[in-house]
Amino acid sequence: ILNVEQSPQSLHVQEGDSTNFTCSFPSSNFYALHWYRWETAKSPEALFVMTLNGDEKKKGRISATLNTKEGYSYLYIKGSQPEDSATYLCASIYSGAGSYQLTFGKGTKLSVIP
Amino acid sequence: DGGITQSPKYLFRKEGQNVTLSCEQNLNHDAMYWYRQDPGQGLRLIYYSQIVNDFQKGDIAEGYSVSREKKESFPLTVTSAQKNPTAFYLCASSIDWSGFLGGYTFGSGTRLTVV
Numbered sequence: 456i457l458n459v460e461q462s463p464q465s466l467h468v469q470e471g472d473s474t475n476f477t478c479s480f481p482s483s484n485f486y487a488l489h490w491y492r493w494e495t496a497k498s499p500e501a502l503f504v505m506t507l508n509g510d511e512k513k514k515g516r517i518s519a520t521l522n523t524k525e526g527y528s529y530l531y532i533k534g535s536q537p538e539d540s541a542t543y544l545c546a547s548i549y550s551g552a553g554s555y556q557l558t559f560g561k562g563t564k565l566s567v568i569p
Numbered sequence: 570d571g572g573i574t575q576s577p578k579y580l581f582r583k584e585g586q587n588v589t590l591s592c593e594q595n596l597n598h599d600a601m602y603w604y605r606q607d608p609g610q611g612l613r614l615i616y617y618s619q620i621v622n623d624f625q626k627g628d629i630a631e632g633y634s635v636s637r638e639k640k641e642s643f644p645l646t647v648t649s650a651q652k653n654p655t656a657f658y659l660c661a662s663s664i665d666w667s668g669f670l671g672g673y674t675f676g677s678g679t680r681l682t683v684v
Contacts, residue, residue: 459611486667487667487668487669489668489672489673491672491673491675497677498573498659498674498675498676498677498678499659499673499675500675501668501671501672501673501674502672503672504668504669504670504671504672506669544611544612546612548667548668555666555667556614556617556627556628557602557614557668557673558611558614558628559604559611559612559613560611561609561610561611562611
């Protein structure tokens with residue numbers, strides 16, 4: 456079973472601060488890396504899907520980078536707002552035995568203090 | 570609006586009983602998935618289906634069964650053989666197996682409690 460690690464497990468930041476979290480994954484047989492935002496009482500929502508080494512994606516104040524050679528991805532939030540409070544999940548797809556499965560990390564829980 | 574509907578939101582089951590969780594999507598997605606979440610753990614894959622009438626076991630398929638007779642529907646049955654069925658169950662779908670186009674779309678989940 457593929458092991459996807461996220462850090463930190465949780466963090467609290469002040470409104471207006473910028474922050475970032477890390478997702479680590481095995482680089483062998485890597486296919487794609489997904490980031491999701493999961494707000495309390497809602498469904499997880501896709502933020503980014505990245506496949507190429509060096510990929511950078513941006514959506515508003517949130518951006519992500521990907522390093523497939525060393526097996527990590529960073530998610531950045533610029534100028535955090537209370538509505539950014541959520542659990543951020545990363546997940547990696549790997550190829551193995553002809554199947555492709557999305558494996559999730561445990562998430563980073565972000566709380567933005569007004 | 571297109572989306573995924575899971576029902577019921579809360580479900581209580583007596584030990585020894587089978588129970589079926591519903592998952593319906595109107596997104597015209599080919600692939601569908603069932604994940605389970607337990608406290609302190611990431612989402613774990615139970616079963617997935619890349620196309621109608623075909624499905625594959627995920628990492629924790631023991632004690633579960635699925636069917637994919639229609640593109641829109643992917644019900645999950647939790648059987649009495651599942652040793653620890655109390656958990657939060659999430660259904661998801663994607664245009665194709667990679668989720669490259671837009672990622673996965675998730676339902677709102679079913680919380681199953683065995684009493």
